Amino acid sequence: MxxxxxxxxxxxxxxxxxxxxxxxxxxxxxxxxxxxxxxxxxxKEGFEKYFGLWERHGSTVDGLEYERQLRDEWPDVSDVTLAKKKRSAA
Missing domain, CATH: 1.10.1220 (Arc Repressor Mutant)
Incomplete structure:
Protein backbone atom coordinates (compact mmCIF):
# COMPACT_ATOMS: atom_id res chain seq x y z
CA MET A 1 0.00 0.00 0.00
CA LYS A 44 -20.49 2.08 -14.72
CA GLU A 45 -21.60 2.80 -18.24
CA GLY A 46 -24.82 3.48 -20.08
CA PHE A 47 -27.98 1.99 -18.63
CA GLU A 48 -26.28 0.77 -15.47
CA LYS A 49 -25.05 4.28 -14.70
CA TYR A 50 -28.51 5.84 -14.82
CA PHE A 51 -30.74 3.00 -13.64
CA GLY A 52 -32.40 3.97 -10.36
CA LEU A 53 -31.25 7.59 -10.64
CA TRP A 54 -34.46 9.04 -9.18
CA GLU A 55 -34.38 6.69 -6.22
CA ARG A 56 -30.74 7.45 -5.45
CA HIS A 57 -31.69 11.10 -5.13
CA GLY A 58 -34.58 10.43 -2.74
CA SER A 59 -37.50 10.28 -5.15
CA THR A 60 -40.26 7.84 -4.27
CA VAL A 61 -42.10 8.37 -7.56
CA ASP A 62 -42.68 5.33 -9.74
CA GLY A 63 -41.31 6.28 -13.17
CA LEU A 64 -43.91 4.29 -15.08
CA GLU A 65 -46.76 5.81 -13.07
CA TYR A 66 -45.34 9.28 -13.67
CA GLU A 67 -45.25 8.62 -17.41
CA ARG A 68 -48.86 7.42 -17.37
CA GLN A 69 -49.96 10.58 -15.55
CA LEU A 70 -48.26 12.71 -18.17
CA ARG A 71 -49.90 10.78 -20.97
CA ASP A 72 -53.31 11.20 -19.33
CA GLU A 73 -52.90 14.95 -19.89
CA TRP A 74 -52.62 14.47 -23.65
CA PRO A 75 -55.74 14.80 -25.82
CA ASP A 76 -57.47 11.61 -26.85
CA VAL A 77 -55.98 10.68 -30.24
CA SER A 78 -59.13 8.91 -31.38
CA ASP A 79 -61.05 12.21 -31.14
CA VAL A 80 -58.48 13.93 -33.36
CA THR A 81 -58.54 11.08 -35.87
CA LEU A 82 -62.34 11.17 -36.11
CA ALA A 83 -62.33 14.94 -36.63
CA LYS A 84 -59.82 14.62 -39.47
CA LYS A 85 -61.93 11.91 -41.16
CA LYS A 86 -65.07 14.05 -40.94
CA ARG A 87 -63.26 17.03 -42.50
CA SER A 88 -61.83 14.95 -45.33
CA ALA A 89 -65.25 13.37 -46.05
CA ALA A 90 -66.88 16.80 -46.42
Missing amino acids: TRILADLPDEDIKWLDQLAAEQGKSRAAVLREAVEAYRTESR
Whole structure:
Protein backbone atom coordinates (compact mmCIF):
# COMPACT_ATOMS: atom_id res chain seq x y z
CA MET A 1 0.00 0.00 0.00
CA THR A 2 1.32 3.45 -0.90
CA ARG A 3 1.10 6.42 1.42
CA ILE A 4 0.03 9.78 -0.05
CA LEU A 5 -0.08 13.36 1.13
CA ALA A 6 -3.20 15.36 0.25
CA ASP A 7 -4.20 18.90 1.15
CA LEU A 8 -7.86 19.23 2.16
CA PRO A 9 -9.77 22.21 3.53
CA ASP A 10 -10.14 22.29 7.33
CA GLU A 11 -13.93 21.92 6.98
CA ASP A 12 -13.49 18.67 5.07
CA ILE A 13 -11.04 17.33 7.63
CA LYS A 14 -13.48 18.08 10.47
CA TRP A 15 -16.29 16.36 8.57
CA LEU A 16 -14.05 13.41 7.74
CA ASP A 17 -12.93 13.04 11.37
CA GLN A 18 -16.54 13.17 12.58
CA LEU A 19 -17.62 10.54 10.04
CA ALA A 20 -14.68 8.30 10.97
CA ALA A 21 -15.52 8.61 14.68
CA GLU A 22 -19.19 7.77 14.04
CA GLN A 23 -18.20 4.68 12.07
CA GLY A 24 -15.42 3.66 14.42
CA LYS A 25 -12.84 3.82 11.64
CA SER A 26 -9.69 5.74 10.93
CA ARG A 27 -9.66 8.74 8.64
CA ALA A 28 -7.55 6.72 6.19
CA ALA A 29 -10.07 3.86 6.15
CA VAL A 30 -12.92 6.24 5.32
CA LEU A 31 -10.85 7.78 2.52
CA ARG A 32 -9.95 4.35 1.10
CA GLU A 33 -13.65 3.39 1.06
CA ALA A 34 -14.55 6.69 -0.61
CA VAL A 35 -11.95 6.17 -3.35
CA GLU A 36 -13.19 2.61 -3.97
CA ALA A 37 -16.82 3.81 -4.14
CA TYR A 38 -15.81 6.52 -6.60
CA ARG A 39 -13.94 4.00 -8.77
CA THR A 40 -16.89 1.62 -8.75
CA GLU A 41 -19.34 4.37 -9.72
CA SER A 42 -17.09 5.76 -12.45
CA ARG A 43 -16.76 2.31 -14.09
CA LYS A 44 -20.49 2.08 -14.72
CA GLU A 45 -21.60 2.80 -18.24
CA GLY A 46 -24.82 3.48 -20.08
CA PHE A 47 -27.98 1.99 -18.63
CA GLU A 48 -26.28 0.77 -15.47
CA LYS A 49 -25.05 4.28 -14.70
CA TYR A 50 -28.51 5.84 -14.82
CA PHE A 51 -30.74 3.00 -13.64
CA GLY A 52 -32.40 3.97 -10.36
CA LEU A 53 -31.25 7.59 -10.64
CA TRP A 54 -34.46 9.04 -9.18
CA GLU A 55 -34.38 6.69 -6.22
CA ARG A 56 -30.74 7.45 -5.45
CA HIS A 57 -31.69 11.10 -5.13
CA GLY A 58 -34.58 10.43 -2.74
CA SER A 59 -37.50 10.28 -5.15
CA THR A 60 -40.26 7.84 -4.27
CA VAL A 61 -42.10 8.37 -7.56
CA ASP A 62 -42.68 5.33 -9.74
CA GLY A 63 -41.31 6.28 -13.17
CA LEU A 64 -43.91 4.29 -15.08
CA GLU A 65 -46.76 5.81 -13.07
CA TYR A 66 -45.34 9.28 -13.67
CA GLU A 67 -45.25 8.62 -17.41
CA ARG A 68 -48.86 7.42 -17.37
CA GLN A 69 -49.96 10.58 -15.55
CA LEU A 70 -48.26 12.71 -18.17
CA ARG A 71 -49.90 10.78 -20.97
CA ASP A 72 -53.31 11.20 -19.33
CA GLU A 73 -52.90 14.95 -19.89
CA TRP A 74 -52.62 14.47 -23.65
CA PRO A 75 -55.74 14.80 -25.82
CA ASP A 76 -57.47 11.61 -26.85
CA VAL A 77 -55.98 10.68 -30.24
CA SER A 78 -59.13 8.91 -31.38
CA ASP A 79 -61.05 12.21 -31.14
CA VAL A 80 -58.48 13.93 -33.36
CA THR A 81 -58.54 11.08 -35.87
CA LEU A 82 -62.34 11.17 -36.11
CA ALA A 83 -62.33 14.94 -36.63
CA LYS A 84 -59.82 14.62 -39.47
CA LYS A 85 -61.93 11.91 -41.16
CA LYS A 86 -65.07 14.05 -40.94
CA ARG A 87 -63.26 17.03 -42.50
CA SER A 88 -61.83 14.95 -45.33
CA ALA A 89 -65.25 13.37 -46.05
CA ALA A 90 -66.88 16.80 -46.42
